[in-house]
Amino acid sequence: MKAPPARMPSPFVLALWRHTGRLIALRPQRWSASAPHPVLAEALGDWAHRWSDIHDHLGTLFVETAASGGGLVVELGVRSGLSTRALLAAADVAGGRLISVDLCERPTLEGPERLLGRWSFVQSDDVAFAGAPFAAWCAERGLDPIARAIFLDTSHRYEHTRAELAAWLPRLAPGGALMLHDTNMGDWFRTLDGRVTKGWDNDRGVMRAIEEILGRAYDETTYFTDCAAGFAVSHRPWGSGFTVLRRI
Secondary structure, eight states, rough: OOOOOOOOOOOOHHHHHHHOOOOOOOOOOOOOOOOOHHHHHHHGGGGGTOOOGGGGGGHHHHHHHHTSEEEEEEEEEOOSSSHHHHHHHHHHHOOOOEEOOOOOOOOOOOSHHHTTTTTEESSSHHHTTTTHHHHHHHHHTTSSSSSEEEEEOSOHHHHHHHHHHHHHGGGEEEEEEEEEEEEEEEEOOOTTTEEEEOOOOOHHHHHHHHHHHOOOOOTTTTTTEETTTEEEEEESTTOEEEEEEEEE
């Protein structure tokens, strides 16, 4: 027997399909940032699912630091310690240790003792600490004064960021990564979940300092990659911007 002929959808159904397709095509795409690695999820705790201005970049911070290999990790700017948690997870995975430097007092950080045991905090101006004090701190612990990864998240002002880069880039190991948050600041910033939040126009302070170091001009509102001045560069524009300079 022959199968009965397929029944065509009604004109109304066809029109509804077309209309729905147009709506889906026009809808902005949104994403959620997750923490699939068990150590990262353990370190973040509830923050693995809570919103923050750096939440979209915690996974990148973790994996870029872990990819830099075991050794010393330097965090410049701590605030509440959310980025510290991601860095400690990376240090645990790669077999390294973390030193955080901030003008403010050490934040209260809860978590597994094996992670916190990898952490040291120094209350200091980060530019001043980069020279002899950092070398002395490393010598006291039998470490080379070289960082496998450096995370910079401080004042976001051009002059200060330029001074930080001048002071800390010589401390970055070959193949190491320097990561900077807030490289796409402005009146507003967007996150991966589609949220739009009031920002701060810092006159492109962090990105201007990067451009000066690399001899490039960038559009920080776009996603881009580059190779310049001995660094592999990758930039994510969302979440106030996150830029990675990996020494080649």
